[in-house]
Amino acid sequence: EVQLLDSGGGLVQPGGSLRLSCAASGFPFGNYAMSWVRQPPGKGLELVSTISGSGDSTYYADSVKGRFTISRDNSKSALFLQMNNLRAEDTALYYCAKDRPAFSDSWGQGTLVTVSS
Amino acid sequence: DIQMTQSPSSLSASVGDRVTITCRASQGINYSLAWYQQKPGEPPKLLLYAASILESGVPSRFSGSGSGTDYTLTISSLQPEDFATYYCQQYYGTPAATFGQGTKLEIK
Numbered sequence: 344e345v346q347l348l349d350s351g352g353g354l355v356q357p358g359g360s361l362r363l364s365c366a367a368s369g370f371p372f373g374n375y376a377m378s379w380v381r382q383p384p385g386k387g388l389e390l391v392s393t394i395s396g397s398g399d400s401t402y403y404a405d406s407v408k409g410r411f412t413i414s415r416d417n418s419k420s421a422l423f424l425q426m427n428n429l430r431a432e433d434t435a436l437y438y439c440a441k442d443r444p445a446f447s448d449s450w451g452q453g454t455l456v457t458v459s460s
Numbered sequence: 461d462i463q464m465t466q467s468p469s470s471l472s473a474s475v476g477d478r479v480t481i482t483c484r485a486s487q488g489i490n491y492s493l494a495w496y497q498q499k500p501g502e503p504p505k506l507l508l509y510a511a512s513i514l515e516s517g518v519p520s521r522f523s524g525s526g527s528g529t530d531y532t533l534t535i536s537s538l539q540p541e542d543f544a545t546y547y548c549q550q551y552y553g554t555p556a557a558t559f560g561q562g563t564k565l566e567i568k
Contacts, residue, residue, distance in 0.1 A: 387547065387559060387560075387561050387562045388496075388504065388547055388549075388559040388562075389559065390556075390557050390558065390559070393555050393557075402555035402556065404556075438503055438504075443509075445492070445551035445554040445555075445557060446494035446506065446509050446549060446551050446557065447494075447504075447506065448506045448509075448515070449506075450503035450504055450505075451503065452502075452503060453503060
C-alpha cells in the first residue's frame with residue numbers, strides 16, 4: 344500500500360523559511376516523479392513543483408520560482424521542499440503526491456504552512 | 461500555461477440524480493485530463509485519467525468523456541458518499557499541469 348507522510352509545516356513570519364518533508368513507502372520510490380501541490384484554506388489546488396524519479400529534472404510554478412527548491416533522497420524514499428522568502432500568499436495545506444507520471448495517483452494527508460506576522 | 465475552466469462552480473443535487481460537470485481547456489489537450497474527488501479534511505482522490513479511464517477501485521457510476529478542449533465527468537446515480545468537491549486537471553502541458561477551480565457538489 345502506498346503511504347505518503349507529509350511533515351514540516353508550521354507558522355513562519357513573512358520572509359522566513361521552512362523545509363517540508365514527505366516520507367514515502369509501499370512503492371519503488373526512485374521510479375516515480377513526485378510533486379508538491381498546495382491548497383490555500385477554502386480554495387482550489389495548485390501544482391507547486393515536480394521532480395523526476397532520478398531527481399535530475401524539476402519544475403516550479405511561476406509563483407514560487409526562485410524561492411522554493413524541490414529535492415529527493417531516493418536512498419531514503421524521501422521528498423523535500425525547501426521554501427525560502429515566504430509570503431502571506433504561500434499560506435496553504437501542502438500535499439506531496441506520487442505521479443503517474445503526469446497526474447497524481449496518491450497523496451499525503453498534507454502539512455499546513457501559515458505565513459503571518 | 462493552459463487554463464482550465466470548470467462549470468458549474470457549485471451544484472445541488474439529490475441522491476439518485478445523474479450529474480454532469482464540465483471542464484474546458486484554453487487549448488486542445490488530447491485527452492490528457494484527470495478528475496479528482498476531494499472530501500472535507502481529506503486529500504484529493506484520483507477518479508479518472510486520460511479523460512475516460514477509471515482508476516482502480518472507483519465505482520463504475522463515475523465516467524468521463526470529451527475531446528479537444530471540452531471534457532465531462534458524469535455520475536450516473538448519486539450516492540450519499542459522492543457529495544464532495546471535484547477537480548479536473550490537464551496534464552497535456554506537463555510539467556505545467558493545471559487544475560480547474562473545482563465544483564462543489566452539495567445535497568439538495
